[in-house]
Amino acid sequence: MYSQQQIIDSLPSHLRPFIAHQDYNLYTPRDQAVWRFLMHQLVENLSESAHPIYLEGLRRTGINIEEIPKIEVMNDHLNEIGWRAAVVDGFIPPAIFIEFLAHRVLVVAVNIRSYAHMLYTPAPDIIHESAGHAPFIIDIDYAEYLQRMGELGRRVITNKGDIEVYEAIRSLSIVKESPNATQAEIDAAETHLKDSIERKKEDPISEAALMSRLQWWTTEYGLVGTVDDYKIFGAGLLSSLGESLNCLDDQKVKKLPLTLQAIATDYDITREQPQLFVARSCRHLSQVAEEFARNLACNRGGKYGLDMAIAAETVNTAVYNSGLEVSGLLTHAMYDPMGNPTYIKTTGPTQLSYNERQLSGHGIEYHEHGFGSPVGKLVAIPNCLSTYHIDDLRDLGIEMGKRVTLNFLSGVSVEGMLKNITRRDGKNLLFTFEDCTVTDLDGTILFDPGWGVFDMAVGYRIDSVYGGSADPAEYPLYNNPSDTATVAGDYDATTLELFSLYGQTRGLRENQATSAAQVEDLIRSCENKVQEEWLLIFELLELAIKTKADEALVSALEARLESLLATESQENQILIRYGINRIATQKAS
Template sequence: MKKIPYSINAMNQPFDITTRQPQLFVCRDFEHLKDVLEEFASKMAFMVGGLEGINKAIECNNTATCEYSSGLQVSGVFNEVITDENNSPIYLRTTGKTALAFGNKELQGHGIDYHKDGFGSPVGKWKQTPSAPELLTNDQLHALGIVEGKKAKLEFMSGIVVSGKVEKILRHDGKLLLITFSNCSAKYGDRVLFDPDWGTCDMAVGERISSVFNGAADKDAYNQVALVPKERTIKVPSDAKRKRLENLYAQVRKIRESKTGYERLGEIWETQQAAHPEDWLLSMEIFEILDTTDQQRQLKAKIEKFLNEKKAQTKDLTTLISWGFRLVEYHKKPEYQAALHASPK
């Protein structure tokens, strides 16, 4: 069998998993493998951003996120990008429900209910200043005539012109994210990008699109948390200790399904703590029952403290337990309850 030194060119090799492979790609060591994978990652949309990333978001026709260099994240179904003569993106647009976030947390007042009909905004530098717009200070904005409560006119290097009354200027971590205009007009040549009759205009700020990735930035707020499947396909062999733990799970499941016996949850949890201190998932299940039914608040607080201490032990546990808490909140949402009750028993 032919052996080929592993490189990024391996991605161009046809691969049929049902047949014997005619070659092997060989790495010198793990460092070699890491270097090639990092080279590949550097070409992915979440690293590249720009027009290439935006076009991938449009092609996928599903919820994606474009992140401005200011850190502002726009999540929605992207359907258009306008480019300049250098083929650089100067305006992007979504259709349908859209949310704005920073650091993967939705910005207050900028969720899918507010931006339910889509979102559009320019990208790029402003003519009036050589600096990246997200780095401008309040004094610099005032010098450009951008003051809350006053009319302003912004001209982009691309030729897009935005004018209107500045209602709000939003910053985060020192960077300018959004400028909200009323009575706003946005044009690119003869094309109207925003009309005053359309209402308030939230203009994103950022010199470029630095990253594009699949899904929403804040999946919880965007209602993009996956439902947990009821069936488990992985079967783990049981020894005597594990069978005792599984029995505790069965008792908790019976309490949850029958909606009786809540007073036994404390005893079950104490048993788990004494005999199976490494397990955290049962604690999360008990926590959710107590949270949903508003039972035994003192016990709930003890379990929450245990889970937070467990969460701090490793990076993996941080992720898993954080998602556990998120699911507890998500399971209380009306849309989840509706889907749960509509699903076949």
């Protein structure tokens, strides 16, 4: 059994601030009714159309359709299959969200969609992430795919526009879910998101955006089987009453076999999807993921990776073949005529690391203004300088405490007093010079002695370029969750009274000894208080039928529920019809 604190302690320190606390008492009786209504209807809708593992997965991951899941209970069940769960507050940065998966931790939003947005919510919620993602983790191939996506997500390059859009989406979701938000605030948030998306269209598409498409068409909106015979497994479909049914219409929603071509297809989170992709199996997902991974900058490095990082305008990491990792805002790179990197430069705070651990004394405080260093082989020295022992270097005229001149094949020259050599695992990573001058082939000054100490990276090749910093614990890109946070509403007296009625209804339903008379008394006591609350009317009606309450009261409740079809929103009309059909089924049985 894992407590939330044990999970927090087991994770890297930069992930810990994003874990929230699930105060179960903050869920209102109406929240519990929202969960119960949607989950009963989803299970009914999906009993035939979802992958067969879905219903078994709900049970094995500790998800009860009668009540909002407790994270501790989920952890007890997930621990049996080598996974854990942690709650977070709404949207968190995509890079952070997906890194949790690499540690086999399923992230679950602590909040639940509101009564006003039962059919669709723009914000992550506990229905989507617990009842959508968790059930399929019991499938080993699916779980391995999730973990692999987490590992890749830690490496993909995110651009500046991605971050702006993320913040705009989060802000909009918070405003829409706030019971106190004005229409002007909602309109402003929607305009901000629209503007962010339009600005992003001008940028080259990032690896992170391509990966989000792959996730969208697999873990969120994926089908499994063949284009003619398929089942649902995507969490977005599994948690959507409307789309889980509408997606089955092959005339309206085109089905395509899943290939890497899926990343060429964008998606719109505000509307139902016009096409979906069908994987042959969960194992097939991992095969597509590996094809995607093969061409990422983290696996290609060189000019390709450096150019992508520079264009992204975000913090990324360039890895020399020696293993030295340079993390910062890459702003400039020089290449020879064959496209081989000869010099790289960062601007602003920069971190030097090895094996994703910051080198002592080489954090962002020390390299606060940036870092620059040559890349490439040296004239008349056949091997990489990282491979030479101290005695071998001395034979080459490279000795600490003496002036050293290093001439690179690219024409870059480094000349100065060698003060220190940083080594790890028998490899040279950094040469530290004082009174040092660095010039290129044309004699342009790349480093002047007046600028201070020059730390030269050792390595003749950039093997990898990946997103973020090498050691996020020492160079966190997201120090804390976003400044804005999802909020609980301040409820007025009328709403609190409604919550009390939901709670009384729930209490009677759960009490095996509840009589028809008790239900009838409750219905009469709240007759004038629930005129517009269709979900409470449904709950009372369901309870009345179960206890065989007075037929006149049952008929009156049915009539009130039917009458709301003329006044409720289109979304609520859909939900009410679901409720009416369920009542008809219960009466028939």
